[in-house]
Amino acid sequence: MTYDLYIGDRTFSSWSLRGWLMLKSFGIPFKSHILGLYSGTLEADLAPFAPARQVPVLKTPKGHMIFDTLAIAETLAQAHPKAGLWPEDPARRGAARSLVAQMHSGFSALRTHCPMNLQNAWEEFEVSENLYADLAYLETLWNYAFKMSGDQDWLFGAYSLADVFFAPVAARIACYKLPVSQQAQQYVDKHLAHQDFRQWRAMGLTKHYDPFPYNMPCASVPWPGPR
Ligand SMILES: N[C@@H](CCC(=O)N[C@@H](CS)C(=O)NCC(=O)O)C(=O)O
Structure with a gap:
């Protein structure tokens, strides 16, 4: 049994990125599952996790549903005190x-x-x-x-x-x-x-968006970080 993390589109879902990093960057094993933010079915897709109504949602190995990134952070820090999620001092x-x-x-x-x-x-x-x-x-x-x-x-x-x-x-x-x-x-x-x-970011870039969800009245330039 492991954690299951339900996330939104990687390119755009900032709270999902947080949820994913708090498992991935601290060596906690998990599987991620994407619920499309722009699919039109998010509400129905989230129904099994009620009363959660947004991503990310974490299902613990014991089957407990934790929703909201702050709750997920505290749940993981409590379950994995040696993983270094919070500073020791x-x-x-x-x-x-x-x-x-x-x-x-x-x-x-x-x-x-x-x-x-x-x-x-x-x-x-x-x-x-x-x-x-x-x-x-x-x-x-x-x-x-x-x-x-x-x-x-x-x-x-x-x-x-x-x-x-x-x-x-x-x-x-x-x-x-x-x-x-x-x-x-x-x-x-x-x-x-x-x-x-x-x-x-690389996993997010595998998905193409048309129309692009957040166009700006500005010139588009390449991403400034490493590829
Ligand atoms: N307070 C929540 C915010 C979560 C949130 O805003 N999630 C967005 C994606 S980044 C979402 O699910 N949006 C879809 C919607 O609100 O219908 C948390 O900390 O997890």
Whole structure:
């Protein structure tokens, strides 16, 4: 028996990416199953997982249904205490939990105006006031983590759930070429080069979309990260 993870389209489903990374990047065995976000049958496809109404959904080896990424994260961290999902140090762990919670409940301008798209990037995307405010707070949170961990590559030293939750944010910064500090850009690039992130993106690229779900009134340019 293993975990089963039900996810949406890899190129566009940011919460699914988080759910997948929190198993894949910590060596927890699982099988993934795609429920198409644009198939028109998502509601029916999710019916067996009621009351879940969005992806990702995790079915545990005991058959328990866990829905919502925050619940999935805590369930996995509790079941696999040695896997390193949260930082070991209590101060860093508390901070990592805080950043994850902030990401989960906030950043509405970033989420609304910059839907995740791992296929291409957009040139000259117009940044609104609200989006600038989200980016400023993002820098505040990332700085806080980097200071606490002594300016290491990942937010709290080793790759943790905090990085999982910000992986789609890094992808959005890359896709929309959002203005960020040098340290934040280095962190974004680190995500783009991350082996598991690249695998997820490559699997997503095997699917062709016509019409493309999130076209922007901007010039399309190639994805800025490693292929
Ligand atoms: N709070 C939820 C958000 C999940 C979510 O918004 N999932 C999106 C895909 S990224 C979805 O299922 N959208 C389809 C829909 O809402 O009908 C979580 O943390 O898992």
